[in-house]
Amino acid sequence: MRDGYVLRSPVEADLPAVAEAVSAAERASDPTAAARTVAGFRHEWASLDLARDVWVVTGPDGEVCGYGQVGGVREGRVIGDAYTRPGHLGQGVGTALLTRMEARAAELPRPVVLVNYVLLDGAADRMLRARGYARTRVHQRMRIAVDGPRERPVWPDGVTVRSCDGTSEDLLRVHECAEDSFGDRWGHAPRSYDEWAADLLYEAFDPDLWLLAERDGRTVGVALCQLREVEGRPAGEVSQLGVRREARRLGLGRSLLLASFALFAGRGIDSVGLDVDSTSPTGAHRLYERVGMKTTTGIAQFERALSTDG
Template sequence: MTSARGLESALRPERLPAGYGCRAATRADADTIHGLVAAYEGALHGRTTTGADRIAAELALPGLRPQYDTLLVHDAAGGPAGYGWVKGRRARVHVHPGHQGRGLGGALLGWAETRARHTGSDRLAQTVPDADGAASALLRARGYSRLVTEWLLEIALPGEPEVPDPPGGITVRPFRHGDERAVYQLTEDAFDEWQPRRKSYPEWARCTVERTTFLPAASPLAFAGDQVVGAVLALDVPGHDEGYVDRVAVRRDHRDRGIARVLLRESFRTFHRLGRPACTLWTHSGTGALSLYQSLGMTVRLGSTVYGRALVAPAGPADRVSRP
C-alpha cells in the first residue's frame, strides 16, 4: 500500500530543466495561477480570455485532489513558471511565456499522462490555442490527434439588439434562485450528445451558477408551461469589458423553433444595457451550433483545437493510497 506522500512524490515529473522546482497547487494559489495563464494568453492573443474565478472553480471541483491532480512549477526565485491540471480524461498545461522553449511543456505533459494513467483513465485530451504552434507540435509528436475544433465568437453591441418574440407557448424570464436543478438537468441532457461524461450536480454548479461571476440578469430561461426548455447562462467577468455567454441549451423536443435565438438576443440586450460593447462565447465543432451563432452576427475571434490520445495503463495497481 503506497502512502499519500509516496504517491505524490512518485507522480512528479521525472526530469525538470535545471533551475526549476515543483509542488502541488492549492486553492490559495488561484490568483498566482491566473496570473500565469493571463501572461500566456496575453502573449498569444493580446488579451486574457480566462477569468480568475474559473481557476478557483477548477481547484475546488468535487473529486479533484489538488495534492495529486495539480502541479505548479516555479523558477529559482520562486516565481510561477508552469502549471498542470488533470481530472479524468482532461488535462490543462500552461507555461509562462518567459519560460517557454526550455522543456517545461514536455515535462508537464509527461506528468499529466502519468497522473491520468494512475487514476485509471484510458485517454487524455488537452485544448491548445491554434496560435500556439509549439504546443500543437509537441502534442502531435507525442501521438495526439485532432478531436474537435473550438472557436471563440464575438458580437459587437453598438446599439440595443432587437429581441424577437418567443414562439407560441413559450415564455422567457431571467434566471432565479431555485432554477438551479432544472437548468442543470436541461443543460446536461443537451450536452450528453457530445460531452464525454455527465457531470454531477455539485461539479456542474461549481463551474456555473456558483461562480462569483455568474450573472442571473443576463441568463434568460425559456419555459413551456412550468418546464424549462431553454437556457442561456452568462458571466460578468471582472477586468473584462465584454459580456460572456457560458452555456446555451435547448431541450431536444423544442429545437428549431428559434428559442436559442431569442435567449441569446435577450442576453446580448442585457449586456448592452450594462454598458458592455461586445459579447463573446465559445463553441466547438461537436455541437453543430456555429452556423446559428454566425446567423446572429457573431464572428470568429480565435480558434483552439482539442487533441487526444489513448493511454497505456500502468503496470501496477492504480492509485492505491492509504487514507489517514
C-alpha cells in the same frame, strides 16, 4: 527543464500568481481571451488533490511561469490543462508539465483517455502530435460587440423568457433542461444535479444572468451567462446555450442569444464571447456567425489513451 526551473505542487498563496500567469499565456495567443480569476482557480482546486493533480513551475527568478492540472475521470476521460507563460517558451516547461500529467493519468484505477485543449496549430499542437495524441475536435472562441443597435429577439409562439430566481426549484429546472439539451453533444457525459451544481454554482454565479425560456410551464431553453474581464474591461460570457430537442428549429436558440446580448448591454457591457464546437451537431457555430459573432482563435482538442502501465 533548463537549470533554475522547478516543478512543484502549489499552495494557496500561489493562487494570484497562477491566475496571472495563465491569463498572460492565453492572451499571448488571443488578446480577447477572458482573464482567469483567483476565485475560479480556488473553485477548481476545491475538487482536486493539490499534491497529486496540480503543478506549478517557477523560473530562475521565482516567478510562476507554468501551470498544469488534471481533472477527475468521467466516462473514462480525464481533462488536462497546461500553460507556459510568455517569455519562458522553449525552456522545457510544457514538456515537463505534460509528462507529469500523463504519469498522473496513468495512475488512475482504469485506463483513461487524457484530453488536452491547446491553441490550434501552435507549438503545443505540434508537441502533442509528436507524443502520439490525435486531434479529435476544433473549438472556436467567438466574440461580438454589443454596444450599438442590435437585432431584437423574436420568441416562438407560447414561449416566455425570464431570469433564474436562484431557488433550488429553479436550478433543478435549469439542470434538467441543460442535460437534455446537451445530450447529443459530442463527448457529453451525463451529470447529476450535485455534479452540475458543484461545477457552476460558485462566486461567479449570478442568477439574474441566467435566462430560462418556458412553454406550457416547462423550461425548453436556457442561456447561462456570467461576467468576465477582457482587455481590462468587464465583458459578457455565454457559458452555456441549450434548447431541448422538442423546441428546436423555431428560432429559440437565436432569440436566447440575442436576449443575452441585450442583457449584458443593459449593464453597460460592450462585448460578449463564447466557446463552441466547430462541428456542433446542432450547427451552433453557424448560428453564432449569422448573428455577427467573429472567431478570435481556434482551440484544438487532442486525446491519447493511457493504460495503467503508461
